[in-house]
Each structure stands twice: as structure tokens, then as C-alpha cells.
Amino acid sequence: MLKRVYRLTKHGSFGFVYRKGENKASAAFSLFYVRSATFRIGFSVSNKLGKAVVRNKLKRRMRAVIEDMLPLPNYQMVLVAKHKATELDYQAIKNDIRGLFQRAKLTG
RNA sequence: CGAGAUGAUCGGGCGGUCGCGUGUUUUCACGAGGAAAGUCCGAGUACCGCAGAACAGAAUGCCGGCCAAUUACCGGUGAAGGCGACUUCAAGGAAAGUGCAACAGAAAUAUACCGCCCGAAUAAGGUAAGGGUGGAAAGGCGAGGUAAGAGCUCACCGCCCUUGCGGCAACGCGAGGGGCACAUGUAAACCCCAUUCGGUACAAGAUUGCGAAGAGAUAUAAGGUUGUUCGCCUCUCUUCCAGUAUCGCUCGAACUCAGCGGCAACGUUGAGUCAAGAUAGAUGACCGCCGAAUACAGAACUCGGCUUACAGAUCAUACUCGGUAA
RNA sequence: GCAGGAGUCGCCUAAUGGUAUGGCAUCAGCUUCCCAAGCUGACAUUUGCGGGUUCGAGCCCCGUCUCUUGCU
Numbered sequence: 001m002l003k004r005v006y007r008l009t010k011h012g013s014f015g016f017v018y019r020k021g022e023n024k025a026s027a028a029f030s031l032f033y034v035r036s037a038t039f040r041i042g043f044s045v046s047n048k049l050g051k052a053v054v055r056n057k058l059k060r061r062m063r064a065v066i067e068d069m070l071p072l073p074n075y076q077m078v079l080v081a082k083h084k085a086t087e088l089d090y091q092a093i094k095n096d097i098r099g100l101f102q103r104a105k106l107t108g
Numbered sequence: 109c110g111a112g113a114u115g116a117u118c119g120g121g122c123g124g125u126c127g128c129g130u131g132u133u134u135u136c137a138c139g140a141g142g143a144a145a146g147u148c149c150g151a152g153u154a155c156c157g158c159a160g161a162a163c164a165g166a167a168u169g170c171c172g173g174c175c176a177a178u179u180a181c182c183g184g185u186g187a188a189g190g191c192g193a194c195u196u197c198a199a200g201g202a203a204a205g206u207g208c209a210a211c212a213g214a215a216a217u218a219u220a221c222c223g224c225c226c227g228a229a230u231a232a233g234g235u236a237a238g239g240g241u242g243g244a245a246a247g248g249c250g251a252g253g254u255a256a257g258a259g260c261u262c263a264c265c266g267c268c269c270u271u272g273c274g275g276c277a278a279c280g281c282g283a284g285g286g287g288c289a290c291a292u293g294u295a296a297a298c299c300c301c302a303u304u305c306g307g308u309a310c311a312a313g314a315u316u317g318c319g320a321a322g323a324g325a326u327a328u329a330a331g332g333u334u335g336u337u338c339g340c341c342u343c344u345c346u347u348c349c350a351g352u353a354u355c356g357c358u359c360g361a362a363c364u365c366a367g368c369g370g371c372a373a374c375g376u377u378g379a380g381u382c383a384a385g386a387u388a389g390a391u392g393a394c395c396g397c398c399g400a401a402u403a404c405a406g407a408a409c410u411c412g413g414c415u416u417a418c419a420g421a422u423c424a425u426a427c428u429c430g431g432u433a434a
Numbered sequence: 435g436c437a438g439g440a441g442u443c444g445c446c447u448a449a450u451g452g453u454a455u456g457g458c459a460u461c462a463g464c465u466u467c468c469c470a471a472g473c474u475g476a477c478a479u480u481u482g483c484g485g486g487u488u489c490g491a492g493c494c495c496c497g498u499c500u501c502u503u504g505c506u
Contacts (some may be wrong), residue, residue, distance in 0.1 A: 013386080014143085041389065052145095052406050053404095055404055055406095059389095060390095060392045061393080063127095064393050067127065067128095067393090068393080071128075090394095094393095
């Protein structure tokens with residue numbers, strides 16, 4: 001689990017990133033990002049992707065992947081899961097997200 | 109051996125590495141469920157210038173028990189279903205009134221189509237035994253009786269009234285009488301009777317820290333208390349910005365084990381325990397061993413009940429039915 | 435988290451407790467040299483699912499599933 005300081009916590013912040021940020025997408029995830037003073041990231045998994053157990057598990061795996069990739073550059077970003085993400089195992093999620101960050105040139 | 113019935117239980121365990129939340133400051137401890145779900149009932153708790161009356165509205169409806177509370181729990185009664193163990197049931201009132209009962213049928217709450225009897229008759233009359241329709245056709249069935257028939261009379265059953273015994277009661281088992289009536293069904297149709305119900309739900313609300321603009325001036329205003337009316341109450345109210353921090357937030361009708369009372373729900377006594385409290389929201393990643401380890405599924409103020417989802421495994425019974433053997 | 439609403443052919447929709455209606459679409463035929471339009475006919479709904487009340491449920495009652503709206 002990420003420490004609190006690395007998390008995006010306000011509803012307004014999510015809106016800010018969606019409005020101002022650039023985005024890149026893969027089959028399973030979308031990434032919105034905007035330059036900032038510190039690194040923060042938020043995770044978004046829609047109600048439509050499944051029941052609570054499925055959504056929570058997906059969020060935990062996303063956090064585990066990001067936690068493994070630290071440190072990351074100073075951006076505020078939002079990682080959004082798409083339908084296909086529910087079908088992937090941990091290793092596939094990891095590869096997908098790493099590829100996404102490389103294409104966005106955000107690797108530390 | 110096969111097919112069932114009922115009542116229960118479990119819902120992976122152990123260890124390692126890297127991380128997260130809370131508490132304590134650490135090398136530590138604890139960290140989702142039996143349904144956390146649906147939100148269908150019932151409460152606690154909080155607030156609403158205190159809780160008054162009438163009407164409207166809603167809910168419930170056999171009896172007893174239990175509970176903080178409930179129509180939802182437990183036990184019984186009755187009815188229905190099943191060969192049976194057993195299961196299911198919103199189960200008051202239809203002579204208070206109103207409505208509805210398609211089609212069929214002569215006729216649907218009132219009647220005579222066919223038939224039967226009487227008769228000279230195709231007239232008039234008697235007749236609900238038989239026919240056919242229907243969910244329902246003048247209590248059922250048999251005998252007597254009769255012109256033919258009919259509770260017209262009688263036996264048995266049903267119904268109604270009275271009454272004895274048993275049971276706290278619902279009700280059950282009998283006895284005597286009525287001679288069957290305003291005569292069917294539907295109240296999960298309106299309704300009647302009885303009982304109950306103030307509103308809003310922790311995003312309730314409390315504390316702290318703050319701003320900006322505007323309006324009314326003692327009443328036929330505005331607002332609150334409930335949907336309406338009455339009654340009662342109030343001096344501040346409205347709009348905009350910000351929406352932060354702390355509390356509420358987990359010790360509670362609590363849980364575990366044992367004894368006692370009770371068929372049970374449950375009660376009671378003793379001992380022990382403190383066991384999530386997040387706030388964009390904490391349980392993940394990797395590995396080893398046992399191994400069938402795979403289901404349904406993730407706390408958001410808290411409890412009691414109900415309902416629904418669920419892999420696999422286990423236990424109990426003077427349980428039931430069938431087959432085989434002795 | 436809390437409070438409401440809806441579910442009927444492939445799509446849209448009607449129905450007072452009594453055979454579930456109509457339009458579009460689809461299929462076949464007629465018409466045309468061919469297509470479209472037009473005309474005629476056919477097809478398909480056991481009313482989301484499971485129970486109950488009733489002689490009889492799309493309709494009344496209970497449970498459940500799915501979708502959806504509002505508050506925040």
C-alpha cells in the first residue's frame with residue numbers, strides 16, 4: 001500500500017487532472033497525468049467493472065504495481081481501469097502498466 | 109443397500125520476504141462475513157421552539173410464550189399438501205352495507221328448458237328426484253312417503269343453538285335440541301371491528317475557526333410542529349462563498365466457555381476476553397509445507413430478526429419409506 | 435449510505451380480474467422489366483423470475499432479479 005503522501009485524496013484533484021492532463025491508454029488502463037510539485041497518484045475503478053470484491057482486488061494490484069515502480073517523477077496522475085483489466089492476472093497488469101508509463105515517458 | 113426427512117457445524121491451517129491501517133512508539137499487538145449483501149421488519153442513539161385533538165393515511169389480524177422492541181422469533185391449535193418422517197399458511201367479520209362473478213347454462217341469488225305428475229288439452233297448475241352447464245344450482249346420502257315430488261318424516265354425516273368434561277387459551281371430545289332460515293363465492297375488492305403508528309436518519313448531529321450581501325419590525329406577515337384543519341410555539345430570517353479540523357466511532361440489550369431453569373425462543377449464575385474503525389476508503393505481491401483447498405462474497409454509526417447467494421466437507425436422530433438377508 | 439420508480443413480441447406501445455392489442459421490423463404472395471411504394475396474408479409475446487389469494491391473475495399480495503431516478 002502506498003503511503004498517504006503519495007495518494008491523490010480530493011475529488012477536486014481528480015477533476016483537475018482529468019481536465020488539464022494529457023492521457024495515454026492501453027487495452028486495460030487509461031492514464032491521465034499533469035506536471036506538479038510532488039508525485040501523487042489516484043486510482044479509479046468504475047462500478048461497472050464488477051462487484052466490490054472484484055474492484056477492491058483490482059485496486060490492490062494496481063497499487064502493488066505502482067509501489068513497486070517507485071520513485072516516479074513529480075506528476076499528479078490518475079490511473080483508470082477498463083473492462084479488460086478484470087480478466088488479467090497480476091503479471092499481465094504489471095506489464096501493461098509499465099508499458100503505459102514508458103510510452104508516456106514517465107519512468108523514474 | 110437405495111431414496112428421503114429434520115436439526116446443526118466448518119467456510120482452510122502453519123511458516124518466510126516486501127508493503128498498508130489503527131493502537132502503542134516497537135524488535136510488538138490486532139486487522140472483514142456467515143451472510144459484511146438485500147434494506148424487508150424492529151430498536152438503540154441524535155436532532156427537530158417538546159410530542160395536544162380531529163380527520164385522512166399506513167400497518168397488523170387463531171392462541172399462549174419470549175424479548176430492549178416487532179406481524180416476521182419459539183411452542184401449540186386449525187386448515188391444506190405428502191404413503192410417511194414431515195412441510196406450508198396475512199388463519200377476525202360475508203344475517204351492517206356496496207361492488208364483482210367472463211364464457212357456458214332455462215336460470216347465478218333468482219328461476220322451470222327438457223323431463224316427471226295432474227289434466228280432454230299444445231291451456232292453467234304442481235315439482236329441484238333425473239338431464240345437461242358451471243368454480244358455485246336450493247345441505248349430502250339412503251330409506252319411508254307421495255299423483256309426481258320436496259327435511260314432508262326418519263337414520264348417519266354437515267350446519268346452527270344449548271350444554272357437560274379436558275385445556276391458561278386457540279380448540280378438542282361428548283350429550284341434548286332445532287328442522288335448515290335473509291340460503292353460493294370473493295374482504296391478498298371497497299368496507300366493518302380490534303390493536304398500533306409524530307417527523308427526519310450518523311451524509312443525524314456536536315464543538316472549533318471563519319467571511320460577504322440583503323430583508324422584515326409586533327402581525328390578516330414569515331416560519332416551525334404532520335398530509336389537511338384546529339390548537340400551540342418563535343425572533344430573527346434569506347442568499348452566496350468556503351466545506352476544513354476534531355468528536356460522533358466502537359465496552360456493547362457485547363462475545364466465549366461452563367452450570368442451572370425451560371420442549372423451545374429465551375432467562376439466569378459463575379469464570380474469562382477486549383477482538384477492524386478506515387475516510388478516494390486499510391488484507392496485496394512472491395514463495396514453501398499440509399492438502400480436496402476450490403464457492404458465495406468486502407465493514408462504513410451499532411445491535412435483534414427475516415430474506416436471498418454459496419464450492420466442498422462433517423456430525424446427529426429409539427426419524428420415514430422401499431428392497432434384501434437373518 | 436438513504437429514499438423512490440419501471441419491467442408486455444426483435445423495437446415502440448395498449449389492455450376495468452375473464453381468449454394479451456396495434457404500429458414498425460421479418461417472412462411469403464400479388465403488383466413491376468427490376469427495385470421502392472402499395473395491397474393481402476403469415477409469424478412471434480405463457481406479460482423479468484418464483485410462490486400465494488381467486489373458479490380464473492399482465493392486473494391483487496409476498497419474495498427475488500435486472501434496469502433506472504433523486505438526495506449526498
